[in-house]
Amino acid sequence: MPRGEGLVVPQGVGDKRDTILRAAGKVFAERGYHATGISDIARELGAGHGTFYRYFKNKEDIARSVVARALGQVMDAIADEDPGSSQSLEQYREQVGRIGHKLFDLVVAEPALCRILFYDAIAIDRAEPELAGRAMEAAAAYTAAFIRNGQDRGFLRRDLDAHVVGLAVNGMILTGAVRLLHAQDSQAMRDPWIRTVETLMFDGLGSS
Secondary structure (H helix, E strand, C coil), X not given: CCCCCCXXXXXXXXXXXXXXXXXHHHHHHHHXXXXXXXXXXXXXXXXXXXXXXXXXXXXXXHHHHHHHHHHHHHHHHXXXXXXXXXXXXXXXXXXXXXXXXXXXXXXXHCHHHHHHHHHHHHHHCCCCCCHHHHHHHHHHHHHHHHHHHHHHHCCCCCCCCHHHHHHHXXXXXXXHHHHHHCCCCHHHHHHHHHHHHHHHHHCCCCCC
């Protein structure tokens, strides 16, 4: 398929923005943020430069929106998991497994989206270098809500800072997702990684 084919900009303003963001995300993932120019996105989209400037100020503005869209897709993937739903350790362990599989499935299904989040988010906005940091903190807060539910119900330890635990757990998941992007056999790599994260979370490293 030639570049731009199938990416004709539709009529609605929201649809036009989304089409531009999908094209920009694909090019950012392929070329990297710094190596990508508006002309590269225009070729992918099959539209003129003026199309971009009706909706975005510049490349940084497009890129920030691409990252926000990618983060939204990550949250959509696990939106049906209620942080307060688990009432026992067994239910919570099952929930952790489900979330892990949903996130890793997203990496396999949307590698371009994940490359943007893992490699380009920090470089995207010099004027707002805390962009990636804010995303990490938001993700940690989300994970911490699951931890606090277990602490409040008494099946998770209360002596640990839930937000710090959230950062640590997300770090393990993020590292696994990055490795998954480069794995030749995603199934063989994914399942052991999720089991290991679960084991560390619930059983620790002790041999007894």
